[in-house]
Amino acid sequence: MAGFRQEDVEIYYDMGEELGSGQFAIVRKCKEKSSGTEYAAKFIKKRRLSSSRRGVSREEIEREVNILREIQHSNIITLHDIFENKTDVILILELVSGGELFDFLAEKESLTEEEATQFLKQILDGVHYLHSKRIAHFDLKPENIMLLDKNVPNPRIKLIDFGIAHQIKDGNEFKNIFGTPEFVAPEIVNYEPLGLEADMWSIGVITYILLSGASPFLGETKQETLTNISAVNYDFDEEYFSNTSELAKDFIRRLLVKDPKKRMTIEDSLQHSWIKVIKRRNVRPEESERKPERRRLKTTRLKEYTIKSHSSMPPNNTYINFERFSQVMEEIAAAEEGLRELEKNQRSCGEDVTALLSIYEEKESWYKEENESIAADLSQIKQELQKAQALRRQSQEEARAAMLSANALKRKFGRLENRYEVLAEQMDSEVRWVEELVRTISAENHTRSTSMA
Incomplete structure (x- = not known):
């Protein structure tokens, strides 16, 4: 990602307590070593594969960063610095x-x-x-x-x-x-x-x-x-x-x-x-x-x-949000008095349990979906591997067959070459015989011509 510092963020900032987290991000308090100024470091988990649902895509991270870089207003959080490593993009934000x-x-x-x-x-x-x-x-x-x-x-x-x-x-x-x-x-x-x-x-x-x-x-x-x-x-x-x-x-x-x-x-x-x-x-x-x-x-x-x-939050709810929920519940318990209020609290506890169960079920469903997706990917990889192994065996068999055919052709060529040599020798012998015959006939004709003269 252009413009992101490819250095270890902890060289320049001391990391402190966790302030909160989301589905694919964790926010921690940090202090700049050179100035002593406190900031908030937002660690955004990068998506490693385009087909994966885990992490934030490069396009989404770049869009958020480009918008933060463009804005500067007293009522809007400001971006101070950006780092990147193999797994995360770290935004250094106003605390x-x-x-x-x-x-x-x-x-x-x-x-x-x-x-x-x-x-x-x-x-x-x-x-x-x-x-x-x-x-x-x-x-x-x-x-x-x-x-x-x-x-x-x-x-x-x-x-x-x-x-x-x-x-x-x-x-x-x-x-x-x-x-x-x-x-x-x-x-x-x-x-x-x-x-x-x-x-x-x-x-x-x-x-x-x-x-x-x-x-x-x-x-x-x-x-x-x-x-x-x-x-x-x-x-x-x-x-x-x-x-x-x-x-x-x-x-x-x-x-x-x-x-x-x-x-x-x-x-x-x-x-x-x-x-x-x-x-x-x-x-x-x-x-x-x-x-x-x-x-x-x-x-x-x-x-x-x-x-x-x-109940509408991502599966990994943050501690800070549950802490706020707990504070609200304590205020409700302190404000409500008497038997009627106790009955209301009992009903509210049931609602709370239902809501938390819903959150847990959403989380469980999310993990199940991820596991199923991984299992499907592994199954597909296994099938592709089996296909590759089958193709490799087929190629090896075809290579062996081609080698056998080549050897057979080589032997046949050798036999034909031997026959050719025999025929060549026969032809040479026949040619010599014909040449000898021609010389003999020529000599006889010459003798006859001489005698008649």
């Missing part, structure tokens, strides 16, 4: 240590509308920069929206993970089915041409969650979630949106539109009144006389949200 936006909100358990717009404005700024370069992220979700430092009054948002990002080119129709089901746009579900508009749908889902703690399309199964998305089946449940302004709901409605052409663009979103104003508008009359209550994210919805997000 974003503030954790996920989802975790930050779950810890707070409440969020005002003004705080939501502060976070959302940063997300929109980052996406606006990407879209200005015709880059679609295609995987916008709370897990990929990080905080640079959560222990400051106004945390800065950082968009991460450009593994499935694409540069949209005019005239090139692009279709794919990827992303996280809960956040994908209808055109992805329906395998239709994709563009920058898919990111705007994801922003609509994220905004819905920021304001309510509930997910608009999440179903009991992945299929139900995708069906809800395709049908744009959602509503503003009064239980979660009782204190939400009409401007905020209008913002969400203009993003959760099935037709991509009718969906708000990033420019439209930044110009929307809800984003532009500092103070919330459309406050209900009864709210103007009292301090608005802080809306609390529903812990039951957070729990469901976490379980579903884990």
Whole structure:
């Protein structure tokens, strides 16, 4: 790969603790030896064979790297360096240590509308920069929206993970089915041409969650979630949106539109009144006389949200994600009291076990599929080897037959050569006899001529 340093990354960086992992990548904290600056090292496992499903293809790695090289924005993670060895490509990235936006909100358990717009404005700024370069992220979700430092009054948002990002080119129709089901746009579900508009749908889902703690399309199964998305089946449940302004709901409605052409663009979103104003508008009359209550994210919805997000993850889930899941469960256990709450916890435990079993079954199925694929490859190689051995035996037999034929021809040629020599000697003898006869006759004729004279 052009531009990738073919050196040992540990010559220049000290590797530290593991920060997380994905299906084919591991992220570790590292420190640059020359400057002492801390970064995040993302080890991407390379796909060794084009027919294999293990690892990331060269084309996909180069696409992610090319996009990261092109972008430079305060709300987007930056690429510092790139190394490559026989098994991995190592991206040295900006260290974003503030954790996920989802975790930050779950810890707070409440969020005002003004705080939501502060976070959302940063997300929109980052996406606006990407879209200005015709880059679609295609995987916008709370897990990929990080905080640079959560222990400051106004945390800065950082968009991460450009593994499935694409540069949209005019005239090139692009279709794919990827992303996280809960956040994908209808055109992805329906395998239709994709563009920058898919990111705007994801922003609509994220905004819905920021304001309510509930997910608009999440179903009991992945299929139900995708069906809800395709049908744009959602509503503003009064239980979660009782204190939400009409401007905020209008913002969400203009993003959760099935037709991509009718969906708000990033420019439209930044110009929307809800984003532009500092103070919330459309406050209900009864709210103007009292301090608005802080809306609390529903812990039951957070729990469901976490379980579903884990069940849709790749087979090798990360420790950090299970740690977050455990923290949410502890908060639920602390908040729920009494017999009724204990009964709910019992049911939730059953759901957790089901979700974890589902993850295990997915992993087991994945390994089984890989084993079957390897077994099929080995069987094919064995058959090809047997064919090669059969051809080799056939060639050897044909060579022996040709050798025998050649020897027979050689013997026959020898016999013919001997006969030719015998015939040649006979011919020489006959020729000498004829020549002698001719001389004799000539001599007699000469004698006769002399005597007659």
